[in-house]
Amino acid sequence: xxxxxxLVGTAKGAFILxxxxxxxxxxxxxxxxxxxxxxxxxxxxxxxxRIYASQCSDWFGQVIQRSDDGGKSWQQPGGEPVPxxxxxPTGVSNKFVYExxxxxxxxxxxxxxxxxxxxxxxxxxxxxxxxxxFAGAEDAALFRSNDGAMTWNEFPGLRKQRGSEWQPGAGGLxxxxxxxxxxxxxxxxxxxxxxxxxxxxDGGSTWKPINRGLRSKYIPDPDAEIGHCVHRLALHPSRxxxxxxxLHWNVMRTDNAGDLWTNISGNLPTDFGFPIEVHAHEPxxxxxxxxxxxxxxxxxxxxxxxxxxRTGGTEWEPLTKGLPQRDCYVNVLRDAMATDxxxxxxxxxxxxxxxxxxxxxxxDNWKAIVHDLPRVLSVEVQTLx
Amino acid sequence: xxxxxxxxxxxYHLQTLAKVGAEIVLEVEQPVTPSTVLDALESSYPxxxxxxxxxxxxxxxxMLRFFACEKDISHEPANTLLPDAVKSGAEPFIIWGxxxxx
Numbered sequence: 001x002x003x004x005x006x007l008v009g010t011a012k013g014a015f016i017l018x019x020x021x022x023x024x025x026x027x028x029x030x031x032x033x034x035x036x037x038x039x040x041x042x043x044x045x046x047x048x049x050r051i052y053a054s055q056c057s058d059w060f061g062q063v064i065q066r067s068d069d070g071g072k073s074w075q076q077p078g079g080e081p082v083p084x085x086x087x088x089p090t091g092v093s094n095k096f097v098y099e100x101x102x103x104x105x106x107x108x109x110x111x112x113x114x115x116x117x118x119x120x121x122x123x124x125x126x127x128x129x130x131x132x133x134f135a136g137a138e139d140a141a142l143f144r145s146n147d148g149a150m151t152w153n154e155f156p157g158l159r160k161q162r163g164s165e166w167q168p169g170a171g172g173l174x175x176x177x178x179x180x181x182x183x184x185x186x187x188x189x190x191x192x193x194x195x196x197x198x199x200x201x202d203g204g205s206t207w208k209p210i211n212r213g214l215r216s217k218y219i220p221d222p223d224a225e226i227g228h229c230v231h232r233l234a235l236h237p238s239r240x241x242x243x244x245x246x247l248h249w250n251v252m253r254t255d256n257a258g259d260l261w262t263n264i265s266g267n268l269p270t271d272f273g274f275p276i277e278v279h280a281h282e283p284x285x286x287x288x289x290x291x292x293x294x295x296x297x298x299x300x301x302x303x304x305x306x307x308x309x310r311t312g313g314t315e316w317e318p319l320t321k322g323l324p325q326r327d328c329y330v331n332v333l334r335d336a337m338a339t340d341x342x343x344x345x346x347x348x349x350x351x352x353x354x355x356x357x358x359x360x361x362x363x364d365n366w367k368a369i370v371h372d373l374p375r376v377l378s379v380e381v382q383t384l385x
Numbered sequence: 386x387x388x389x390x391x392x393x394x395x396x397y398h399l400q401t402l403a404k405v406g407a408e409i410v411l412e413v414e415q416p417v418t419p420s421t422v423l424d425a426l427e428s429s430y431p432x433x434x435x436x437x438x439x440x441x442x443x444x445x446x447x448m449l450r451f452f453a454c455e456k457d458i459s460h461e462p463a464n465t466l467l468p469d470a471v472k473s474g475a476e477p478f479i480i481w482g483x484x485x486x487x
Contacts, residue, residue, distance in 0.1 A: 032403075035396060035397065035398055035401070057436075058448055059396070059398065059446065059448040059449060059482045059483070060399060060436040060437070060446065060449075060482075061399055061403075061446060062435065063402065063435075063436065063485070076432045077386060078431075094434070094435045094436070095434070095435055097440065097441060097442045223412075290445075
């Protein structure tokens with residue numbers, strides 16, 4: 001019988017939630033890495049026992065962890081003892097070094113600021129090779145490992161897209177979204193707060209901004225080629241040229257791989273928000289979580305509502321059954337929503353209040369799996385045979 | 386020159402990462418300085434590389450502090466000789482997280 005494994009990263013550790021395909025009864029393991037901030041965990045789609053985790057701390061920096069047994073045990077890929085007599089472990093798996101002369105990006109106040117590595121926001125395992133994994137960094141850059149996260153190399157071509165003009169969003173200058181095109185291994189989409197969305201069509205050597213059609217009233221030139229605070233991208237694997245975006249304000253879509261975006265906010269009560277997800281089996285069914293504003297990072301009107309569009313945007317319906325509809329002031333962060341691929345598609349999200357919710361029926365009905373975790377930063381789901 | 390046994394105290398998060406207790410003993414090449422102690426620490430516990438000082442510049446991470454003999458020596462040059470009490474093992478070299486929030 002199928003089952004699901006939910007990987008939850010929080011401000012003070014990681015948790016693994018498991019259930020059978022009914023998604024009614026859950027077991028909760030954790031905290032793993034207690035006391036550390038777990039920005040993100042994600043499993044290899046071709047080796048479900050291999051899970052990568054970004055463990056970090058303002059005090060102690062970045063650590064990459066890897067499990068090869070479905071989360072039962074963990075190791076730093078470059079730090080484990082090497083079995084050969086006298087050999088020393090290399091301890092390099094937390095080493096992220098920018099290529100070449102890094103120069104500077106713009107700071108919050110518009111002055112140049114030296115590029116400096118702070119943390120990994122997002123890990124994206126390859127669709128084709130379990131040893132390959134991509135990492136999105138703050139300060140914004142894309143790294144790739146070809147050896148199971150032991151060593152990392154940057155794609156410096158991305159920062160050549162006017163990186164000296166990029167400015168941090170409120171959460172930092174982070175590369176938070178990495179979308180791999182299942183039909184084309186050479187094509188990758190990334191998004192950066194607050195630089196915008198970018199695409200490579202040659203495996204990462206060269207990149208181009210894909211922000212035409214975005215309009216951001218908080219930057220001097222609302223139609224600028226770069227500088228947009230893109231919060232999240234999502235695509236359905238059957239149609240990789242169709243990409244959905246939660247922009248800082250506005251929900252957007254493109255039907256031509258980012259060459260032009262159109263606004264699909266439609267009847268949303270507010271179009272500010274962070275996550276956006278696509279139904280596992282319905283490419284035109286998408287989900288967002290409207291947040292009141294960029295000053296008030298909590299849900300609108302004290303009601304925790306997921307909005308679903310079955311028409312690829314513009315027409316939205318609130319999903320509320322099982323979710324608090326009064327006195328609720330949580331947020332749902334950009335990496336904290338995910339779907340499973342069971343026949344009845346499950347939707348999951350975690351809140352800044354420490355709840356993780358599941359809907360086993362595509363959003364119609366919701367239930368809290370757990371109420372009182374630390375602030376949830378990320379949620380990923382594995383559908384296991 | 387003979388190595389000296391140096392006591393090193395680390396914060397909880399680094400203890401769990403290195404899978405050690407609150408205090409460890411390292412054999413350190415002389416001269417005994419913050420730099421040589423950290424070299425020995427990272428050699429024995431490579432999972433700590435990058436968590437105390439930068440991989441490339443070897444600069445102390447800004448939210449960590451180094452103490453010895455009840456003094457904050459964080460801003461001393463990395464090649465400053467540590468006190469005799471640390472060299473003799475009477476006092477530990479302490480690595481600690483800066484007090485800055487929860």
